[in-house]
Amino acid sequence: MRSAAASSRRRASRWRRSASNSPAWPSSPSRRVQNVLTAHQVSGERTQKHEHYLKGSIYCGDCGSRLLVTHAKNGKGVVYPYFMCAGRHAKRTNCLRQAMPVADIEQKVEDYYRQVQIPEHIVTALRHMLTRQFDDLHAASKTERRTLVAERDKLRDERRSLLRAHHSGAVPLDLLKEEQDRISRRLAFLDSRIEAGQVEYDQAKAHLEDCLELAGNAHAIYMSLNDSLRRVANQAFFERINVYEIEHIDAVTADHGEPFDVLFDPAVQGDALASDAELQQGTGAKPADVAGLNIQPQVGPEGLEPPTITV
Numbered sequence: 001m002r003s004a005a006a007s008s009r010r011r012a013s014r015w016r017r018s019a020s021n022s023p024a025w026p027s028s029p030s031r032r033v034q035n036v037l038t039a040h041q042v043s044g045e046r047t048q049k050h051e052h053y054l055k056g057s058i059y060c061g062d063c064g065s066r067l068l069v070t071h072a073k074n075g076k077g078v079v080y081p082y083f084m085c086a087g088r089h090a091k092r093t094n095c096l097r098q099a100m101p102v103a104d105i106e107q108k109v110e111d112y113y114r115q116v117q118i119p120e121h122i123v124t125a126l127r128h129m130l131t132r133q134f135d136d137l138h139a140a141s142k143t144e145r146r147t148l149v150a151e152r153d154k155l156r157d158e159r160r161s162l163l164r165a166h167h168s169g170a171v172p173l174d175l176l177k178e179e180q181d182r183i184s185r186r187l188a189f190l191d192s193r194i195e196a197g198q199v200e201y202d203q204a205k206a207h208l209e210d211c212l213e214l215a216g217n218a219h220a221i222y223m224s225l226n227d228s229l230r231r232v233a234n235q236a237f238f239e240r241i242n243v244y245e246i247e248h249i250d251a252v253t254a255d256h257g258e259p260f261d262v263l264f265d266p267a268v269q270g271d272a273l274a275s276d277a278e279l280q281q282g283t284g285a286k287p288a289d290v291a292g293l294n295i296q297p298q299v300g301p302e303g304l305e306p307p308t309i310t311v
């Protein structure tokens with residue numbers, strides 16, 4: 001199943017690249033995105049009524065094809081919506097997947113959210129570990145910041161001395177002005193660098209905090225959303241949702257999107273718990289490296305300001 005998941009992930013990434021008409025969903029929601037979701041929910045705005053909210057997220061785990069919605073009569077002649085494998089339907093694959101009642105799959109996706117939602121004590125451990133890693137990553141920029149602040153303090157002193165010298169008659173007015181202009185230009189540059197570095201760090205940390213909060217409340221949040229917002233949540237948390245058939249029972253798993261692929265990873269969660277336990281014992285072990293957590297790109301303007309969500 002692991003290799004199937006890997007190949008389906010490759011397929012997903014190919015599909016995403018080719019889906020040029022798809023909206024540019026953020027790879028991970030922040031609190032701001034969540035606020036947007038809530039705002040839309042309150043306004044009761046619903047779009048794409050004609051499409052099921054799982055469409056586009058949900059795939060046949062057996063052959064990797066997308067699942068389509070169809071309507072069929074059950075034994076009593078009542079028409080119900082079903083998911084069917086597009087590969088089987090178009091005879092593109094040898095898939096033998098039977099149609100799946102939509103309501104059953106909706107329920108299993110809800111259950112999956114419950115399953116991946118991170119318990120509070122693990123969220124806390126992850127927060128500790130990732131914050132320490134953040135601090136490590138930013139140690140270099142902090143050193144640079146200290147250098148900039150030192151230069152700024154020195155220049156401010158220089159400016160004061162210059163003014164005192166002018167008042168005592170030692171520095172003529174034209175020279176005072178020239179020197180003050182030079183100092184002001186350099187100070188403006190230093191101020192902007194110092195401020196930018198701090199804002200970047202604070203926002204990256206806030207973004208991590210938002211994602212942890214979402215991961216720790218994934219099920220509750222999902223259950224509170226209407227259909228069109230569930231679509232947004234599914235796109236944010238998962239690259240794709242796969243429905244497998246295991247011993248005649250439908251089973252839902254998912255390929256997680258960034259950064260939830262790291263946060264939901266049991267190995268990472270285990271590292272976080274172990275790291276916390278070691279710290280509590282005072283051994284002060286360095287936290288395990290989480291190579292998969294792609295923190296840096298989140299710092300960029302695209303990561304910080306999610307595209308406008310129009311649901």
Ligand SMILES: [Zn+2]
Binds near residue numbers: 064065087
């Ligand atoms: Zn299939």
